[in-house]
Amino acid sequence: MNMTNGPVLLTPGPLTTSARVKAAMQRDWGSRDPAFVRLGLRTFERVAQLAGAGPDHVCVPLQGSGTFAIEAMIGSLVAPHEKLLVLVNGAYGRRIVEIARRLARKVDTFEVPETGTHDVDDLARRLRGAEAPDVVAMVHCETTSGLLNPLESIATCVRNAGKRLLVDSMSGFGALPLDMAAMGIEAVAASSNKCLQGVPGVSFVVCSRDALEARAGAAPSLVLDLAGQARGFEVDGQWRFTPPTHVVAALAEALDELDEEGGPPARLARYRENCRILVEGFGELGMTPALDPALQAPVIVSFREPGEPWYAFEPFYAALEQRGFAIYAGKMRDVGTFRVGTIGAVDAAIMRAFVGEAAAVVTELKQKLKGGS
Ligand SMILES: *Cc1c(COP(=O)(O)O)cnc(C)c1O
Numbered sequence: 001m002n003m004t005n006g007p008v009l010l011t012p013g014p015l016t017t018s019a020r021v022k023a024a025m026q027r028d029w030g031s032r033d034p035a036f037v038r039l040g041l042r043t044f045e046r047v048a049q050l051a052g053a054g055p056d057h058v059c060v061p062l063q064g065s066g067t068f069a070i071e072a073m074i075g076s077l078v079a080p081h082e083k084l085l086v087l088v089n090g091a092y093g094r095r096i097v098e099i100a101r102r103l104a105r106k107v108d109t110f111e112v113p114e115t116g117t118h119d120v121d122d123l124a125r126r127l128r129g130a131e132a133p134d135v136v137a138m139v140h141c142e143t144t145s146g147l148l149n150p151l152e153s154i155a156t157c158v159r160n161a162g163k164r165l166l167v168d169s170m171s172g173f174g175a176l177p178l179d180m181a182a183m184g185i186e187a188v189a190a191s192s193n194k195c196l197q198g199v200p201g202v203s204f205v206v207c208s209r210d211a212l213e214a215r216a217g218a219a220p221s222l223v224l225d226l227a228g229q230a231r232g233f234e235v236d237g238q239w240r241f242t243p244p245t246h247v248v249a250a251l252a253e254a255l256d257e258l259d260e261e262g263g264p265p266a267r268l269a270r271y272r273e274n275c276r277i278l279v280e281g282f283g284e285l286g287m288t289p290a291l292d293p294a295l296q297a298p299v300i301v302s303f304r305e306p307g308e309p310w311y312a313f314e315p316f317y318a319a320l321e322q323r324g325f326a327i328y329a330g331k332m333r334d335v336g337t338f339r340v341g342t343i344g345a346v347d348a349a350i351m352r353a354f355v356g357e358a359a360a361v362v363t364e365l366k367q368k369l370k371g372g373s
Contacts, residue, residue: 007326008350012143012171012300013194015344017254021198024253025246036245037237043252044204044233050174050196050264051188051206054181058212060230061204063244066170066191068224069203071099073166073189076219076226077211078105078135085126085133087154090114090144091331092168096137103220108133114145114332115291120157127161135186140169141176141297144331145290146339148176148297155183164211170194171299174258175268175343186211192247195267195299195343198254201247271298274342274351281355282340285362290337298342300328305336310365313338319364323357 009016029036040061048059062068074096078084086096088111100107110126112118126132136158140151151167158165164186169178173190174197180188187207192198205226212227219225223241232240261267275298279289282303290302305311313329316338320327330337342351 007321007324008346008354009326009344010341010346010354011326011328012339012341013191013343014200015193015197015341016346017197017199017250018257018345020257021250021254021345024250025199027246027249029245029249031239031243031245036243036248039252040239040243040248041233041237043248043255046255047190047196047204048206050178050258051169051190052179052181052183053206056209057180057206058209058230059204059206060212060226060233061202061239061248062224062226062229063201063239063241064203065200066168066189066194066203067095067099069189069191069205070096070168070170071103072219072221072224072226072229073187073205073207074099074105074137075103075221075224076205076215077164077166077187077207078103079215079218080105082106082135083108083133084135084137085110087118087123087136087138087149088112089116089118089147089149090139090142091333092139092142092144092170096139096168100137114142114147114334115295117147117149117295118154120150120153123154124157124161127158127163132161133163135164135166137166138168140167140178141172141299143171143300145302145337146297146300147291147295148172151178152183155185159184171343172297175264175271175299176297177264177268180206192251192254195271196251196254197257197343197345198251199247201244202251268298270347271342273348274298274346275301277348277351277355278340278342281352282358285359290332290335300339300341300343302330302332302335302337302339305330305338310362310369315365316361319361320358323361325354325357 174195193200
């Protein structure tokens with residue numbers, strides 16, 4: 001494995017990016033350079049298209065990682081008097097709850113186990129009556145486990161109840177199908193460094209212009225004020241504060257790559273194949289996913305930790321890293337897991353090489369145990 005750029009990252013992001021995306025960061029752009037301004041506007045227009053935005057949606061980029069976009073979305077679109085219901089089945093759902101609490105929003109949770117999804121009829125009941133929430137927030141792909149939440153049926157349920165829906169679509173954006181105009185979604189938050197295969201440093205909220213304008217000037221934060229940020233772009237195409245120029249240039253290149261690959265369906269197909277090779281290969285090593293295959297998104301797989309004496313996460317991780325692959329610690333609450341990502345500039349050949357190295361590592365660790373060293 002070529003280690004000049006470090007190990008292949010089989011993680012939830014940042015991910016392995018292509019040489020081409022890294023090369024796009026060689027140029028220093030002035031933030032007010034008209035060519036940079038044009039590049040940015042076009043790039044975020046393309047991001048809006050990937051979200052399935054309609055004419056009344058706008059893409060608002062923000063400096064910072066994905067959580068910055070989530071916090072901006074909640075603070076800018078949920079008013080203090082409104083009730084927010086968060087659908088929770090993992091750590092990222094719980095993070096939305098924490099953000100809402102910090103912002104002193106009225107927040108309620110509908111929590112189900114991390115290995116399951118929310119019953120839509122139950123949700124419909126919770127959205128009826130005088131005490132019902134005004135806004136619902138959910139996570140599209142729960143990266144905690146790798147679970148794909150049923151966005152379309154939840155969106156239909158929320159829309160039928162006449163409520164608004166905010167979506168954390170971070171870990172699947174650019175690969176998983178998303179059509180926010182058709183689904184009637186008010187806002188979607190995502191970032192550059194997951195399925196878009198850019199580098200970390202920029203995130204965005206694609207959201208309804210009306211919702212943004214309805215609460216203009218009311219966000220509790222200056223830097224995370226989506227309406228303020230959007231107004232800056234409308235006035236002169238400029239970022240209000242220093243833009244992550246290299247990151248935007250890398251994202252523009254990454255979007256070209258996405259187009260050349262065949263768009264989100266082709267990317268999803270590649271990730272599916274990565275996931276299939278991984279799950280099959282690890283299955284042969286006696287390691288099984290924590291989720292029902294029907295709920296698994298081809299983004300990241302949580303494997304149950306083998307309950308065998310040869311296994312401990314640290315040495316397993318270190319041996320794989322030495323062989324050129326970085327995996328990720330588990331995050332599920334009730335079951336010991338480790339995670340392996342299937343996204344990024346990673347193809348079937350790399351995934352097969354990884355499975356081969358993992359097999360060698362398992363043999364090595366088992367032998368070490370026998371040798372008593
Ligand atoms: C990655 C991710 C985020 C954002 O995390 P950051 O560390 O702030 O980039 C949010 N939600 C989900 C589901 C994610 O996978």
